[in-house]
Amino acid sequence: MKVLLISFNHLKVPYPVFPLGLDYVAGALAPHAVRVLDLCSTPVGEEAEPIARAVGELGPDAVGISIRNIDNTDCTDLKAFLADMRAVVNAVRAATRAPIVLGGAGYTLFPGELLTALGADYGIVGEGERLKGLLDALEQGGGRLAEPVPEGVAVRGRPAPRPVPFRGEILRGAPQLNPLLPWYLGHGGMLSLQTQRGCPFRCVYCTYPAIEGRGLRPIDLAQVGRTARNLQEAGAKYLFLTDSSFNASPAHSLAVARALREAGVSVPWSAFFTPVRPPDGFYQRLAEAGCSHVEFGTDTLCDAMLERNQKPFRFADVQAAHAAAQAAGLYVAHFMLLGGPGETPQTVQEALDHAELLPETAYFFFCGMRIYPNTDLHRIALEEGQIAPGQDLLEPVFYRPRAIGPDEITRQVERHSRGRHAWVVGAGGEAFAKLQWRQYERGNVGPLWERLF
16 A cells, blocks of 8 residues: 655744654565655645645555644643644545554554544554554455454544554664655754653643553664764764653663663764663763763742652652752753642742752743643543533643633742743743744754753
8 A cells, every 4th residue: 555644743932853653663564665744844734735646646545644733731831733624634535545654652542533533534542553463454355444443543433443562673764754854854953763662651731641651662773873974974973862751761761871872873862761760880881982962851949840740750859869860961942831730829939939040050930731631630620620521621620720820820939930041931932943943944953942041
């Protein structure tokens, strides 16, 4: 079969994110023929022409649409994407009668709702490699899906299945399949890869365990090294490791660092880390292997709120992790998420006061927790009557602490951060985006938030 894979994501703030999910899907689809259409650089509302052109050139037997985000989760500058998704699906419908298959992390959170809302035919719930099973079944059925439905496949009009971790071989397709590759290389130079899937933590709001499962599933280290080297040879000037928490297993992190070094990877790289107390020399060994930036998923610096958010660390651990990373010469940023159950003006202030104690760092403050299905926050919101059973959450709904609302949290953070250029509220909005793009135009690469301080 011939398959057109479309990346829907248009977000470019704080920086454009290469859609590596489509690479992994493409790597799993042989012998089916694959073409990628990436819409990130296409202005919203102007997708119909490139979709029609790609369909006309390929003549696909199926079209897959990857949905990374339902919205930008930023209550200070909220952007919801359902209407834009509908426009893309309609453009595909106007160009071809081939079945439309939805997938991606955003889709997996609302599989039945999105199939209905967008009028697509099928969905891949969980990891995208399961698309091959659907394509094989459609090919064998002459374009019709016979029973039994392949695992992980949702069918419009039927209850959607729960995601089940993919246990097959995880293979990465060539990044050159994406015709937008030169655009990403010219706008930050960053390409991305995974080294493991799954997340063992139980953060109150988080969707990762629902999407990938709680058990860590490392990708073969030799393959990780080859993939990173291939990305470097494809022109990447910087690599971002997209694991939900790169240091969930410190032994795995160090093994990845060795694999990158042995594969001859010379470009700098970074990842998303949990600020737990690290083993001795941990960040130094990562730095020696090329790690340059550490992005901590810290959320808050108030111990009472860390406990309520079900975080596996406390402020003293954050201080230790921060100090160890900086001692290794790494740039450090903390991503904060305020507004969870039990938040008060006092807990917000404690987090802000403690933030003053971590030197030379960038902060990104998100001031409201988006409620997603199948999370503990969803259960709490139901128990408190903030949402109703069965309520449609496709349109963003944010949790409301009894003692302080998201707007008041935002005002409190903005007052405290006034004059602090490295304290960014939300993703930074247009002002931060313009700063980033100016740096990219000058040839600078990487996340670049270190330039804020």
